[in-house]
Amino acid sequence: MEDGKLGVAIHGVGQVARAHAASWINNPHAEIVSISSRRIESAQKLVDELGLECAIRDNYDEVLADARVDIVNVSGPNHVHAEQGIAAAKAGKHLLMEKPMVLSMQENHSLRAAVDRAGIKSVVSFVLRWNPLFENLKSLLAGGAIGKLFYAEVDYWHGIAPDWYGGWEWAHTKATGGSTMLLGGCHAADALRWLTGDEVVEVTAYSNNKKGHFEYDANLVAVLKFRSGAIGKTSTLFDADMPYSFNIDLAGTEGTLRDNRVWSKKLFPGQTGWTTMSTILPDSGDVHHHPFDAEINHLVDCIRENRESHCSIADAYHTHEMCLAIDRSIEQGGKPVKLPLE
Numbered sequence: 544m545e546d547g548k549l550g551v552a553i554h555g556v557g558q559v560a561r562a563h564a565a566s567w568i569n570n571p572h573a574e575i576v577s578i579s580s581r582r583i584e585s586a587q588k589l590v591d592e593l594g595l596e597c598a599i600r601d602n603y604d605e606v607l608a609d610a611r612v613d614i615v616n617v618s619g620p621n622h623v624h625a626e627q628g629i630a631a632a633k634a635g636k637h638l639l640m641e642k643p644m645v646l647s648m649q650e651n652h653s654l655r656a657a658v659d660r661a662g663i664k665s666v667v668s669f670v671l672r673w674n675p676l677f678e679n680l681k682s683l684l685a686g687g688a689i690g691k692l693f694y695a696e697v698d699y700w701h702g703i704a705p706d707w708y709g710g711w712e713w714a715h716t717k718a719t720g721g722s723t724m725l726l727g728g729c730h731a732a733d734a735l736r737w738l739t740g741d742e743v744v745e746v747t748a749y750s751n752n753k754k755g756h757f758e759y760d761a762n763l764v765a766v767l768k769f770r771s772g773a774i775g776k777t778s779t780l781f782d783a784d785m786p787y788s789f790n791i792d793l794a795g796t797e798g799t800l801r802d803n804r805v806w807s808k809k810l811f812p813g814q815t816g817w818t819t820m821s822t823i824l825p826d827s828g829d830v831h832h833h834p835f836d837a838e839i840n841h842l843v844d845c846i847r848e849n850r851e852s853h854c855s856i857a858d859a860y861h862t863h864e865m866c867l868a869i870d871r872s873i874e875q876g877g878k879p880v881k882l883p884l885e
Contacts, residue, residue, distance in 0.1 A: 549846060550611040552577035552636075554603060554627065555619030556589045558709050559641055559668075559830050563616055564593055566835040572843050576611045579603065581619070603627060607634040614846070617641060620713040621721050625650035628856070632661040637846055639839065641668045642733075643725040643866070644859055648884050651863050658856045666842040666852045667859035669733040671789075673837035675823040676803055680738055680793070683800060688807045690797030695739050695767075695775040698790040699731040700783040701828050705756060717758045723750070724763065724866035728779030731789070732869075733862040735777060738793065741769040743865050747879045748872040754782045765869045777869075789825040 551567050553560050553575060567573050575593075579600035580586040586599045600606055606615065607630060615631040617624055618641045625645045631638055638658070644667050645651045658665055671677055684692065705711045713719040720726050736742065745768040750760035761781035768774055793800040798807035803824060804817040811818055838854075845852045852858075864884055872880045 546574075548572055548574045549613040549637075549843060550574060550576040550609075551614045551616060552579065552606045552609065552612040553589075553616040553618065554579045554606055555617065555623075555641075556580045556585045557618060560616070560618040561589065561592070562830040562833065562835050563618060563639070563839070564589065566839040567616070568593070569836055570839055570843055572847060573614070573839075577606055577609055579606050603630070607631060607636065612636060614639060614842070620710070620719055621725065622646060622713070622719040625654050628654050629657040632657040632663055635661060635663065637663045637842070638665040638856065639668065639842055640665065640856065642729050642859070643721060643863060644856060645863050646721040646725060648864065648867055651860055651867070655857055655860045664842065664846045664852065665856040666838060666845070666854050667856055668838065669730065669737070669854055669859065669862065670833045670835055670838050671730055671734060671825050672737050672854055673834040673841070674825045675834075676791075676820070676825060677734070677738065679803075679820055679822055680791070680800055683805065683807075684738065684740075684793070688798055688805070688810050689793065689795030689800060690809075692739060692793060692795045693773050694792070694794040695735055695769070695773060696777065696790070696792040697731040697734045697738075698778045698780075698788070699728050700778070700780045700785065700788040700790070701727055702783045702785065702787075703727070703756075703781045715757045720757075720759075722759050722866070722870045723757070723761055723779050723781055724869050725863075727781070728763070728777065728869075729862060729866050731777045731779060732865045733859070734791065735767070735775060736862055736865070738791070739769065739773065739775075741771050741773060742861060743767045743775075743868075743882055744770050745879055745881050746865070746868045746872050747877055748869045749877050750873045752782075757781065760873065763869065763873060765872065787826065787828040
């Protein structure tokens with residue numbers, strides 16, 4: 544844009560888009576220039592809520608043709624993410640993409656290739672990478688607080704039901720929601736990759752669908768083997784009858800991290816019990832609890848400084864590959880599936 548700010552187009556105006564919009568407004572180097580949706584009335588409503596003066600559209604091609612748009616914030620239903628991301632890349636627009644960015648390995652390959660060819664900057668919204676607990680855990684691991692990591696476990700337990708979830712219409716079907724891993728469990732999968740700095744090379748998974756709300760199995764557990772030789776586990780429970788819980792367990796040769804609890808004689812030689820870190824936890828599914836300000840500031844900095852994000856589409860490709868491998872193992876009755884997928 545002429546004033547030096549990056550022009551932002553938000554496409555898709557659900558609950559997450561509202562949280563994104565608030566963070567874009569907070570960034571001094573960006574300005575929302577377009578809000579669009581399948582229904583123009585929905586786009587108008589968000590513009591009115593935020594008190595913005597910007598273009599209001601129901602045509603995605605018009606968004607991509609707008610020269611003022613530097614960044615497209617893709618935040619519609621899951622099944623349109625890949626197609627819209629590829630189109631934005633071809634138009635030379637930088638990308639903030641809500642997860643999951645794809646629903647298949649074919650889309651995963653195509654989106655990564657399109658972004659690579661375009662040379663644009665991208666961030667996929669695995670927003671917990673900027674959660675303060677995650678930052679503390681990364682620091683402790685990097686400093687060798689628990690020695691060599693040999694076991695990692697992250698669980699996403701979030702009871703989702705049709706009577707309250709705003710995206711239920713599209714989220715509960717396989718065609719538009721994808722799967723339990725893609726809809727929500729991908730946060731746990733990404734946390735495992737991000738915290739361990741390691742890649743999964745084999746998965747074995749099982750699932751069930753006790754309440755029958757979803758077209759796909761709502762609950763799953765997967766056993767994981769990492770490239771380093773570490774082992775692990777992840778589970779996602781959409782039928783869970785409990786408050787939201789994001790469990791993290793990291794066991795090393797010289798200590799253990801359990802959520803915000805630390806056992807490390809290296810750090811605390813006189814330790815007689817768990818030492819608790821006072822910090823912000825990933826303990827809510829409410830999008831307004833998520834650190835979108837930090838995520839969006841990071842993307843803006845990457846664009847302005849011409850550097851790649853640690854949470855780019857190229858990196859998120861591997862998180863989605865892991866999710867799809869877990870889904871494949873479930874489809875095959877728990878048969879082990881090796882990564883990378885063909």
